[in-house]
Amino acid sequence: xxxxxxxxxxxxxxxxxxxxxxxxxxxxxxxxxxxxxxxxxxxxxxxxxxxxxxxxxxxxxxxxxxxxxxxxxxxxxxxxxxxxxxxxxxxxxxxxxxxxxxxxxxxxxxxxxxxxxxxxxxxxxxxxxxxxxxxxxxxxxxxxxxxxxxxxxxxxxxxxxxxxxxxxxxxxx
Amino acid sequence: xxxxxxxxxxxxxxxxxxxxxxxxxxxxxxxxxxxxxxxxxxxxxxxxxxxxxxxxxxxxxxxxxxxxxxxxxxxxxxxxxxxxxxxxxxxxxxxxxxxxxxxxxxxxxxxxxxxxxxxxxxxxxxxxxxxxxxxxxxxxxxxxxxxxxxxxxxxxxxxxxxxxxxxxxxxxxxxxxxxxxxxxxxxxxxxxxxxxxxxxxxxxxxxxxxxxxxxxxxxxxxxxxxxxxxxxxxxxxxxxxxxxxxxxxxxxxxxxxxxxxxxxxxxxxxxxxxxxxxxxxxxxxxxxxxxxxxxxxxxxxxxxxxxxxxxxxxxxxxxxxxxxxxxxxxxxxxxxxxxxxxxxxxxxxxxxxxxxxxxxxxxxxxxxxxxxxxxxxxxxxxxxxxxxxxxxxxxxxxxxxxxxxxxxxxxxxxxxxxxxxxxxxxxxxx
Numbered sequence: 168x169x170x171x172x173x174x175x176x177x178x179x180x181x182x183x184x185x186x187x188x189x190x191x192x193x194x195x196x197x198x199x200x201x202x203x204x205x206x207x208x209x210x211x212x213x214x215x216x217x218x219x220x221x222x223x224x225x226x227x228x229x230x231x232x233x234x235x236x237x238x239x240x241x242x243x244x245x246x247x248x249x250x251x252x253x254x255x256x257x258x259x260x261x262x263x264x265x266x267x268x269x270x271x272x273x274x275x276x277x278x279x280x281x282x283x284x285x286x287x288x289x290x291x292x293x294x295x296x297x298x299x300x301x302x303x304x305x306x307x308x309x310x311x312x313x314x315x316x317x318x319x320x321x322x323x324x325x326x327x328x329x330x331x332x333x334x335x336x337x338x339x340x
Numbered sequence: 341x342x343x344x345x346x347x348x349x350x351x352x353x354x355x356x357x358x359x360x361x362x363x364x365x366x367x368x369x370x371x372x373x374x375x376x377x378x379x380x381x382x383x384x385x386x387x388x389x390x391x392x393x394x395x396x397x398x399x400x401x402x403x404x405x406x407x408x409x410x411x412x413x414x415x416x417x418x419x420x421x422x423x424x425x426x427x428x429x430x431x432x433x434x435x436x437x438x439x440x441x442x443x444x445x446x447x448x449x450x451x452x453x454x455x456x457x458x459x460x461x462x463x464x465x466x467x468x469x470x471x472x473x474x475x476x477x478x479x480x481x482x483x484x485x486x487x488x489x490x491x492x493x494x495x496x497x498x499x500x501x502x503x504x505x506x507x508x509x510x511x512x513x514x515x516x517x518x519x520x521x522x523x524x525x526x527x528x529x530x531x532x533x534x535x536x537x538x539x540x541x542x543x544x545x546x547x548x549x550x551x552x553x554x555x556x557x558x559x560x561x562x563x564x565x566x567x568x569x570x571x572x573x574x575x576x577x578x579x580x581x582x583x584x585x586x587x588x589x590x591x592x593x594x595x596x597x598x599x600x601x602x603x604x605x606x607x608x609x610x611x612x613x614x615x616x617x618x619x620x621x622x623x624x625x626x627x628x629x630x631x632x633x634x635x636x637x638x639x640x641x642x643x644x645x646x647x648x649x650x651x652x653x654x655x656x657x658x659x660x661x662x663x664x665x666x667x668x669x670x671x672x673x674x675x676x677x678x679x680x681x682x683x684x685x686x687x688x689x690x691x692x693x694x695x696x697x698x699x700x701x702x703x704x705x706x707x708x709x710x711x712x713x714x715x716x717x718x719x720x721x722x723x724x725x726x727x728x729x730x731x732x733x734x735x736x737x738x739x740x741x742x743x744x745x746x747x748x749x750x751x752x753x754x755x756x757x758x759x760x761x762x763x764x765x766x767x768x769x770x
Contacts, residue, residue, distance in 0.1 A: 187655040297702035321702040322556040337708040
């Protein structure tokens with residue numbers, strides 16, 4: 168192993184595994200295989216319109232613990248949500264307990280009010296909020312994006328509705 | 341997270357692989373023009389997309405890129421003689437022109453030479469100089485696309501500067517660093533203060549004042565626009581917008597009147613890539629001080645081991661890690677320079693990172709969408725022969741932008757003009 172130029176008084180690496188050259192595929196075998204994290208707890212909430220159908224379809228699949236919900240209405244200081252699969256209702260505040268990510272799925276017809284209630288509630292609890300905007304006509308997409316922008320730390324504008332489950336899968340929802 | 345088979349699909353670019361087939365739809369940077377600086381200069385060994393090739397410039401100034409090995413006994417033509425309009429193997433004198441056509445076999449009787457030569461042709465690819473770069477197309481000759489039109493390579497020579505460096509990891513994890521806008525506030529936080537190619541821009545103040553940016557990802561015809569917004573003056577956001585054009589072109593948002601810069605990430609093989617780094621100004625020559633700064637490794641360039649394209653800071657010297665500078669806050673990671681701050685971390689992930697084990701978060705949405713678009717394009721090419729995004733030169737006419745917009749304005753709408761090439765007009769930058 169060649170010796171790196173290090174600062175005075177700093178011990179230099181003597182083995183391959185203790186220097187930056189330990190990036191070979193062979194050395195990768197020694198990486199510790201341990202999950203190192205608890206299961207993610209995500210809430211995927213449709214804000215109305217076509218997004219309801221998309222979320223209902225996804226709710227019927229097998230996920231890593233995420234809850235799939237539909238925004239029903241605002242209630243004083245809270246919001247009423249409906250579980251996409253069971254049809255049961257829950258308050259937003261209840262659903263956000265223990266949640267670490269909220270993904271809003273929005274399409275034409277989504278209301279700024281819904282995005283605002285969910286975004287504010289997530290921000291107040293320190294929960295990461297993201298928004299997925301489904302494809303639509305130019306004006307309708309712009310309206311949805313404007314409604315979501317102040318309320319989602321990350322916004323993704325999609326051209327293909329089939330990308331929604333792929334994005335959620337990548338996020339281990 | 342990606343399934344292992346998808347990770348392999350996206351990272352393997354050798355002949356016959358799905359992603360390799362897709363890369364072979366594009367004109368890609370092969371070498372810097374300075375590597376073949378004069379007629380009959382020494383040939384250069386090049387490995388691209390896991391193919392070993394030899395590049396040379398013949399007596400008439402024509403460029404050639406072909407199989408590195410002589411058809412006769414498999415000798416490397418790097419040992420050859422570049423003379424009289426061809427590259428001659430040093431072993432038995434077989435000679436090839438820039439198209440790989442054998443034109444001379446000295447050991448054969450005269451009357452047989454021409455007929456035998458005609459039957460011997462090395463695999464070759466076109467090599468074309470545009471700007472500072474020699475470009476090649478390694479796909480089906482019948483489907484050769486229009487020559488590349490990237491603005492950095494089409495402006496007058498004095499307005500552009502390009503360097504290249506070897507990065508010791510797979511192309512995709514290097515590219516993903518280029519579209520991962522969320523790491524900038526951390527890893528590169530030192531760059532805005534004192535780098536001569538960044539400092540002094542109004543936008544830097546917004547960057548430093550708001551360390552919790554919001555992200556917005558929008559699909560474009562050629563790939564993605566990745567917007568990052570921070571608070572600006574009352575009622576306004578400061579937007580920095582990075583275009584990614586498939587498969588591996590990115591452009592970093594500009595700062596003030598500094599030149600614009602970005603990268604091409606080109607697979608050498610599955611565990612190494614070339615990073616071509618360009619800097620250009622759309623309307624004015626680069627100043628002597630700017631070019632010197634680029635040569636000195638400032639901005640997104642880097643210093644080199646003399647006589648090579650290997651970064652001076654590399655894995656053999658722990659990237660010249662400086663813990664004292666890290667502790668003082670001069671650098672965030674202890675590694676100096678933006679490009680090597682990126683490369684050191686990307687190489688530390690291993691030659692091909694195991695994406696089945698990663699834990700992406702929503703700020704990684706640009707990366708997630710880029711992978712999705714690559715995957716979709718690979719499938720469309722493989723199953724229906726659809727030309728992938730980015731081949732069409734119209735997709736290449738993009739610019740990055742750094743702008744202040746009213747809060748209710750979409751960056752895609754508000755920057756529609758700023759995000760496309762406007763010849764003779766300055767880039768949108770604050």
